[in-house]
């Protein structure tokens with residue numbers, strides 16, 4: 098945290114400056130984090146500083162085609178680096194698996210439902226994807242959703258739709274361009290539109306994006322006071338699941354330009370399960386695999402003769418940007434290894450070719 102670090106006169110109060118995108122969803126998410134922080138630190142004062150990112154400005158091009166990483170996060174990270182804000186709030190799924198030098202994720206908050214959902218045009222409100230008329234157009238600019246859903250529903254057509262959630266819902270309701278949209282449940286719920294959801298997509302139909310539904314609070318690595326201040330917001334289950342997911346993504350070198358998806362859970366006995374997959378753009382090729390590991394140190398030592406997941410040769414210097422949580426380093430490295438090993442398994446089975454073809458195909462077709 099900075100106490101008048103920029104020569105700003107805040108009186109004797111120290112103010113925590115929170116950077117956020119200015120879309121309605123981003124502001125809702127930022128206020129959720131602000132409220133949670135206020136609860137834990139009643140004496141702190143907060144100030145939200147909004148800005149637009151490249152992803153907010155370029156609205157007429159499919160996400161996957163803008164082709165740059167950090168589309169929704171870069172400008173915020175620059176503000177963080179320049180000391181104009183102390184923390185920034187992101188959707189974890191928008192945050193690349195390698196952060197800029199000097200930045201860390203100080204907290205990953207409890208995940209909202211990570212699934213994707215279908216929002217129907219009012220005239221199809223009684224339909225499911227499976228019962229829509231042949232050739233119906235579904236709006237999504239996610240290659241991940243497109244590939245998986247083309248595979249399941251070859252008679253539907255998928256088209257890019259951009260803009261913030263309000264704009265998209267308006268495009269759906271007020272025109273006849275789309276029969277339905279596929280969106281993350283988390284965003285829809287935070288916007289207060291839960292009753293518009295016609296169908297939740299399970300993992301046998303459409304697996305979700307790495308980190309989907311969780312919020313990440315980023316700060317400067319060297320700002321120990323702020324790192325400490327964020328620690329009560331960390332949610333352990335979400336943290337372990339998303340480290341595994343991010344390690345999977347990082348090892349595959351995925352991102353928005355290739356169809357990569359996951360499904361994860363932690364059972365009561367501390368077993369972390371990760372299912373991960375890659376697809377060709379048309380969904381015709383699919384590689385999916387599942388792996389699990391124990392996240393509790395005791396279990397692992399007592400009831401297994403050999404660890405189920407190989408430890409990485411060199412332990413990750415950080416956990417895809419997350420700061421190590423006190424006394425949880427073991428679980429976190431187990432989670433990291435799980436994602437890494439699952440990705441290596443898929444790479445052995447040919448994931449590299451599927452992904453590079455998808456990236457090339459995506460760049461070629463415009």
Ligand code: DPM
Pocket residue numbers: 160188189190191237238239240241242258259279280281283284306308309310311312353
């Ligand atoms: C990323 C993708 C999308 C967003 C790609 C993907 C969806 C793109 C689209 C990386 N970021 O998911 O395969 O449909 O045009 C985004 C949303 C949320 C965070 C909106 C959404 C809210 C939910 C959350 C956009 N980023 O996916 O419906 O907290 O995960």
